[in-house]
Amino acid sequence: MHDRHFQELSAGRGKRERTRSALLDAAVSVVAEKGMDGAKITDITTAAGMANGTFYNHFNDKDEILRTAAYGIAFEVSRQIDAEMEEIEDAAARVVTATSRFIAILAAAPDWAAVLLDGADHLPEMRKDLYKYLRGDIERGVAQGKFDVEVNTFLLDQVVALVAVAVRARLRGKPDPSLTPQVCESILRLLGMSPARARKACSHIASPR
Amino acid sequence: MHDRHFQELSAGRGKRERTRSALLDAAVSVVAEKGMDGAKITDITTAAGMANGTFYNHFNDKDEILRTAAYGIAFEVSRQIDAEMEEIEDAAARVVTATSRFIAILAAAPDWAAVLLDGADHLPEMRKDLYKYLRGDIERGVAQGKFDVEVNTFLLDQVVALVAVAVRARLRGKPDPSLTPQVCESILRLLGMSPARARKACSHIASPR
DNA sequence: TCCATAAATGAGAGTATTCTCATATTTGAG
DNA sequence: CTCAAATATGAGAATACTCTCATTTATGGA
Secondary structure (H helix, E strand, O other): OOOOHHHHHHOOOOHHHHHHHHHHHHHHHHHHHHHHHHOOHHHHHHHOOOOHHHHHHHOOOHHHHHHHHHHHHHHHHHHHHHHHOOOOOOHHHHHHHHHHHHHHHHHHOHHHHHHHHHHHHHOHHHHHHHHHHHHHHHHHHHHOOOOOOOOOHHHHHHHHHHHHHHHHHHHHOOOOOOHHHHHHHHHHHHOOOOHHHHHHHHOOOOOOO | OOOOHHHHHHOOOOHHHHHHHHHHHHHHHHHHHHHHHHOOHHHHHHHOOOOHHHHHHHOOOHHHHHHHHHHHHHHHHHHHHHHHOOOOOOHHHHHHHHHHHHHHHHHHOHHHHHHHHHHHHHOHHHHHHHHHHHHHHHHHHHHOOOOOOOOOHHHHHHHHHHHHHHHHHHHHOOOOOOHHHHHHHHHHHHOOOOHHHHHHHHOOOOOOO
């Protein structure tokens, strides 16, 4: 949610942590600009205003810093959404809220979006973490009789793919207030709600900022 | 559908065409192994059993050969599916057939799958071609009163994303005969069919080989 | 078969990137 | 403030990759 996320986390800690965090923040902005494959070590140290060699005092290679950055961001986004949903009981409402908040958060932090989208492709383990949350909500919906699906990894893959499409579309074009309701509706349909109920469950979504 | 697809197309033509095709086939297998970003010129010429310099007699750079290969494969797959569907009138049946044939073809040719999946990310124009076919079938379904959606690019993105998830899953694990029906059902649900109708429309799918 | 032309070759120049390490600088505990 | 330890620096060695071109080899029409 902030261009200096990692530096904020390490403010007040020793110099070592602060430099490390500055590199992580720099890595995020470089990945946002050039993608994970296009990001070079020197791009990262330059963005951080440091000498090239400094990188190797903190990370062994590019993979390590990118993985660390992606996990850090995924953790923060999950934490935030999870907290916001604490009191929501209805499974459909939980899915809709999580999806729309996820899109809104990443729309406000495009660098994070780039890292998460790229990371989802390059770091398969990262997806699995996300799945824990999602699986819980979908199973809840099945138990509540609202969803009609067999909950398996393939289903979760499909839901996550739809969310990813929405985030990508949001990043690409100008903000379209109908985008989030559209994808939420799609997800609920996918989960077995009727088009009418799905629409109703999404109708209340405030268009993100 | 064949490891020597491009060479077959150019059999009997001049040496120039045959060498070019050998490079294209080699590029496909390298991309399947290392991805588009990981594929190096020398990997391609080595796989083709040629000297490094030969590459530059036929292509200006990596992008050009990869684009050519990806388009060639996309064209062949589209052509084949299109032909197989000629006589199908019902839009739901068309969507289901196209999806399941697409998955079956790529399951039988994993190298092609890798190129198309990677290409869909790296070559945005390639997606647009695919969309022409898809959009037609979905609009037909709306006209037939079977689908209940607004047909826009974002919807097509979602459908394609679901198909991509299925192909990826099919490549990863052992063949699961329920995978194709599952994703076809998801797509029909997404397009606004009720879960019951969607299931019915997918029930006849023969599990791919 | 002959040979002009087309194509293939691969050494190496050019460029980009990673990673190391001896040295310089900074830090913060005492 | 002092100094030993921790950290940062950046030149350059090592590696990886792209692309060129003078030369060799192969092709196919006459």
